[in-house]
Amino acid sequence: MLLFAIVITVSMSVVVVGSGALADARSSVVDQSAVTSMGELQSATASVEPGGGSRQVSFADSDAGVGAAVGDGGVTTVDESSGTITVAVTDADSGATETITRDVGAVTYEGDSERLVYQAGGVFRVGPDGESGTVVSPPNVQYQYRNGAPTLRLSITELAVDGPNTRGSFDDGVELRQAEPSTRRFPTGGFENPLEHGDSIEITVESVAYPVWADFFEQRTGGTVTTGDFDGDGQQAARVTLNGPPDVSPMAPGALVTTNIPQLSVSNHALIDSYDSSTTPVSPGGGTNAPVYVDGSYDPNNHVQIDGDLVVAEHATFDSNDNAPPRAHIEGKTIIGGTPGSGSKTKVNGNTQFKGVFSTTDDLFVEGKNHNPGKRARFEDDVYVGGDVTNFRDVRVEGDMYVQGDIELGDDSHITGDLVAGGEITEAGGADVTVEGARDEDANPSSPRSPDLPTLGSVAGEITATKDSVDDGDNDNPGDGTIDEIESYNNCDPCTLTGSAGGNEYYIPDGINLYDSETLIFDTSSGPITVYAGPNAGGTSLYLNDGSIEVHGDNPVRIYNGGSFEMTGDTEVVTKDATGTTETYRSQNFQVFVKPSETVNFNGKPSFTGVVHGPGGTDITLTNHAEIYGAIIGEATDVSRHATIHFDEALLDSPSRAPGGNGGDGRVAYLTVETREVTVEDD
Numbered sequence: 037m038l039l040f041a042i043v044i045t046v047s048m049s050v051v052v053v054g055s056g057a058l059a060d061a062r063s064s065v066v067d068q069s070a071v072t073s074m075g076e077l078q079s080a081t082a083s084v085e086p087g088g089g090s091r092q093v094s095f096a097d098s099d100a101g102v103g104a105a106v107g108d109g110g111v112t113t114v115d116e117s118s119g120t121i122t123v124a125v126t127d128a129d130s131g132a133t134e135t136i137t138r139d140v141g142a143v144t145y146e147g148d149s150e151r152l153v154y155q156a157g158g159v160f161r162v163g164p165d166g167e168s169g170t171v172v173s174p175p176n177v178q179y180q181y182r183n184g185a186p187t188l189r190l191s192i193t194e195l196a197v198d199g200p201n202t203r204g205s206f207d208d209g210v211e212l213r214q215a216e217p218s219t220r221r222f223p224t225g226g227f228e229n230p231l232e233h234g235d236s237i238e239i240t241v242e243s244v245a246y247p248v249w250a251d252f253f254e255q256r257t258g259g260t261v262t263t264g265d266f267d268g269d270g271q272q273a274a275r276v277t278l279n280g281p282p283d284v285s286p287m288a289p290g291a292l293v294t295t296n297i298p299q300l301s302v303s304n305h306a307l308i309d310s311y312d313s314s315t316t317p318v319s320p321g322g323g324t325n326a327p328v329y330v331d332g333s334y335d336p337n338n339h340v341q342i343d344g345d346l347v348v349a350e351h352a353t354f355d356s357n358d359n360a361p362p363r364a365h366i367e368g369k370t371i372i373g374g375t376p377g378s379g380s381k382t383k384v385n386g387n388t389q390f391k392g393v394f395s396t397t398d399d400l401f402v403e404g405k406n407h408n409p410g411k412r413a414r415f416e417d418d419v420y421v422g423g424d425v426t427n428f429r430d431v432r433v434e435g436d437m438y439v440q441g442d443i444e445l446g447d448d449s450h451i452t453g454d455l456v457a458g459g460e461i462t463e464a465g466g467a468d469v470t471v472e473g474a475r476d477e478d479a480n481p482s483s484p485r486s487p488d489l490p491t492l493g494s495v496a497g498e499i500t501a502t503k504d505s506v507d508d509g510d511n512d513n514p515g516d517g518t519i520d521e522i523e524s525y526n527n528c529d530p531c532t533l534t535g536s537a538g539g540n541e542y543y544i545p546d547g548i549n550l551y552d553s554e555t556l557i558f559d560t561s562s563g564p565i566t567v568y569a570g571p572n573a574g575g576t577s578l579y580l581n582d583g584s585i586e587v588h589g590d591n592p593v594r595i596y597n598g599g600s601f602e603m604t605g606d607t608e609v610v611t612k613d614a615t616g617t618t619e620t621y622r623s624q625n626f627q628v629f630v631k632p633s634e635t636v637n638f639n640g641k642p643s644f645t646g647v648v649h650g651p652g653g654t655d656i657t658l659t660n661h662a663e664i665y666g667a668i669i670g671e672a673t674d675v676s677r678h679a680t681i682h683f684d685e686a687l688l689d690s691p692s693r694a695p696g697g698n699g700g701d702g703r704v705a706y707l708t709v710e711t712r713e714v715t716v717e718d719d
Contacts, residue, residue: 070112070145070152074159075173077143081193082157082176084214084714091212115203116141116196119155119243123709125227128234128280134227136709141195142244153245156192158252160245169248177256188257188278188704190239194711213715222709230705235280237704240266242273250274259702281705287624288647288667289490290327291344291683295651295671297332302340302675309343311665312685313622320621320665324367326683329489333380334372336364343367344683347487350374351398356386364388373487374398376423376441384431387411395484397422399441405430405448412448420484424459436473438481445469456481492669494652495629502596503568505541512540522548522556523572528583530555535563535591547572547599550583550607560589560625561614571599578628580607580642587625588616594627600634603642603662611645623647623666623684630654636670638662638679647687 073094080091122137145152151162158175162168176191223229231237241249246263253276254261260277267273291308294300310323326344334352345368352372354364369392372382381399388404400421404413411430418435425439429446435453437443442459447468454473455461461477463469513519514533521527523546533542533556540563547569550556558565569577577597582605587593590613603609611625612618626646630636632653638644641661650656650670658664658672658679665682675681 070147071159071172073112074143074145074152074154077154078157078159078173078193080212081714082191084212086214086217088214093212112143112145113203114141114143114195117203118142118144119241121156121192121242122238122240123222123707124238124240125222125231125707126236126238127227128232128236132226134222134224136221138192138194138711139196140192140241140243143195144244151244153243155243155245156194156241157190160248162245162248166244167247169245171248171252174252174256177252179257193714211717213717214712215715216713218710218712220708220710222707229707231280231707233280235704237278237280237707238275239278240273240275242267242271246272246274257702278702278704281703286688287627288669288684288687290329291667291681292672292675293329293490293492293651293667293669294673295331295492295669296653297330297671297673299333299335300330300673300675301335301337303337304677305339306336306675306677306679307341307343308681308683309341310683310685311621313620313624314686314689318619318621321680321682323683323685325685325688326681327368331489339364341365341367345369345392346371347489348372349487349489351380351382351396353383354385354388355383356388366390366392368392370394371485371487372396372398374422381423381426384413386413388413389416390414391416393417393420393485395420397484397486399423400425400439401427402431403427403429418453420482422484429464438484440481440483445471492651494632495649496631496633496652499568499596499598499629499631502566503570503598506543506566506568507545510541511543512536513542519544522550525549525551526554528554528556530557530586532557532559533565533567534558535560535565535589535593537563539564539566541566541568543568545570547577547579548585548595549576550580550585552582554583556583556585557616558585558587558593558626560587560591560593562589562591564591565593566596567594568596569598571597575599575634576602577634578602580609581605582607585609585626586616587611589614590620590622590625592625592627594629596629597631597634601628601630601636601648603638603644604640606641608643609645610643621645621665621684622686624687626666630670632671636668638664 076093080093084091116139119140119142120137121140122135124133124135126133140156143154149164153160153162156175159173161170161172179188243249250261250263253274257276257278262275263272265272266275308326308328309321310326311320324343328342328344328346330348333350334348337355346366351374356364370390374382374397376399381401382396383401385403394415402413405411413431415433419433419437421439424441425443427446428443428449430448433451437451437455439457443457444462444464446464449469451471455471456476456479458479458481461475518531521531522544528550544567549572571577577599578595578601580603584607609626611620611622613620623646628646628648630650634654636648636650636654636656638658639660643663645665647666648668648670654670656668656670656672657674659674659677661678663680666684667687668681
């Protein structure tokens with residue numbers, strides 16, 4: 037279920053026109069009196085309620101007769117067969133489609149050269165060619181964020197003529213009444229809200245004003261709009277296609293998410309913790325919600341601290357050469373894979389601390405003391421082992437322990453809870469072995485937890501598509517030489533690229549190259565920015581050597597790299613408020629996309645606020661006091677020498693949406709269709 041949901045409310049009003057009210061109205065042009073009359077009809081029809089009395093509407097005098105054509109003088113007609121609206125909802129899983137089709141009709145005022153059309157709650161002006169026009173008064177279509185949810189509402193009036201005729205012209209005035217309450221048409225039980233990712237909604241309006249409907253839908257909803265004779269009946273229509281809600285996968289599922297690696301090596305005072313950039317004021321670092329996912333094996337050594345969960349696909353070896361405890365520290369759960377009996381068991385050596393549940397599907401070897409009396413390995417919650425425990429000494433478990441195979445308790449081993457084994461429980465003969473709870477061997481112990489890693493695909497296709505989009509002259513590159521200055525060295529003092537409400541796209545074929553205090557400013561105060569950066573002569577698309585990038589504003593910058601990404605020396609990427617004075621640490625506002633065949637290197641005290649997307653094989657290295665505020669996704673194999681990742685917990689939320697405004701992004705999650713009947717009688 038989504039918190040960010042698009043709600044479509046479609047209210048179809050049925051207006052029945054009494055046959056005794058048929059006469060003609062003629063005018064040489066579509067004049068202001070006709071516009072006023074149409075506006076009054078629109079307002080009155082929308083305002084009547086069941087049992088709430090009636091509304092009267094007057095029309096301009098006419099004498100043209102029923103069915104007068106354009107060019108014969110002005111005439112106002114009603115035709116209940118002039119136009120239909122179809123709402124079709126398709127379920128992505130089953131492929132089933134629920135369709136609602138309603139005749140909406142139209143009131144048309146025809147002058148010598150133009151038409152005024154009242155239809156489905158809106159008033160449209162149609163040109164003499166029938167292929168152009170404007171909205172005089174829009175239908176009640178509102179696509180807005182309400183209570184955090186993008187909301188699309190349509191109130192549509194359906195016209196009908198009472199009696200044997202289905203078409204006629206108005207006399208001086210009419211009286212409007214609503215007889216029955218509204219009836220819900222969707223959802224009806226077969227399809228339920230909310231819609232899901234992959235579902236789709238099509239709204240098709242068959243109308244003489246179809247080109248105006250098309251323009252209106254495109255501007256108001258942000259959906260995909262097409263026109264044509266979709267059902268082959270010779271009548272043109274406008275169609276808007278709206279997608280289901282976006283995939284709710286987070287922008288980054290963890291601080292460090294590795295893919296396709298044999299082994300992740302983390303060593304020499306590496307730290308991974310968290311903060312939340314959505315809080316005010318922001319306190320970067322110090323939090324304990326920094327998940328780490330390793331799609332391979334894990335090898336930490338010498339003072340490595342993860343303030344969050346650790347999930348490892350294969351085995352792990354925890355080593356500590358420092359005598360001061362704890363030198364390997366996991367604040368959250370530790371979930372490790374592996375296969376019992378394969379020879380590559382999970383090992384815990386030295387002064388280590390696991391504060392959450394510890395689970396491995398492999399065999400387990402624990403040697404906690406590291407030649408320093410009293411410095412045990414400590415498990416501060418329950419422990420689960422999928423195979424045998426082949427060595428267990430100088431260790432303390434503050435909880436229960438469940439072992440699928442055998443366990444041998446060695447010197448200085450202590451379990452405060454129960455010990456349950458599927459095989460035998462033995463002691464190595466050493467002193468000071470305690471199990472404070474029950475010992476239960478040849479039993480049925482609880483199974484270990486299997487590692488569950490996120491599935492992330494390559495972004496290479498996205499990078500190529502972005503290049504194709506901007507590498508055809510259809511970009512927002514300034515013509516003042518700014519792009520050349522960004523591509524060359526020692527010329528940005530500073531350089532600035534700006535965003536816009538619809539998003540600006542820039543093409544930098546020779547890459548972003550910043551040296552020696554050069555600064556590139558992305559001003560997103562007016563909207564987002566997309567950049568394709570091609571590789572320079574050295575194959576690097578984004579290269580910072582003592583240069584810096586600043587993002588000013590709260591809209592995102594997305595850099596799609598054709599080559600590698602390197603930050604070295606005293607260089608930084610920072611996000612700031614719109615004034616450029618206060619650092620915000622909003623990592624989602626700077627995102628870098630890198631192909632699997634390329635590399636990412638942070639080395640020599642760089643500071644980076646943002647997200648690196650390199651799943652599927654991008655080789656990533658963080659070393660020598662590199663500091664990240666955000667997340668790293670890719671084939672990271674080396675995090676060492678005081679490298680730090682401060683994970684931004686805001687990345688776990690759904691992808692951000694634009695706030696407010698009367699316009700949409702083409703997404704729909706909640707749909708409601710209602711109809712109501714309004715009777716129109718001769719006044």
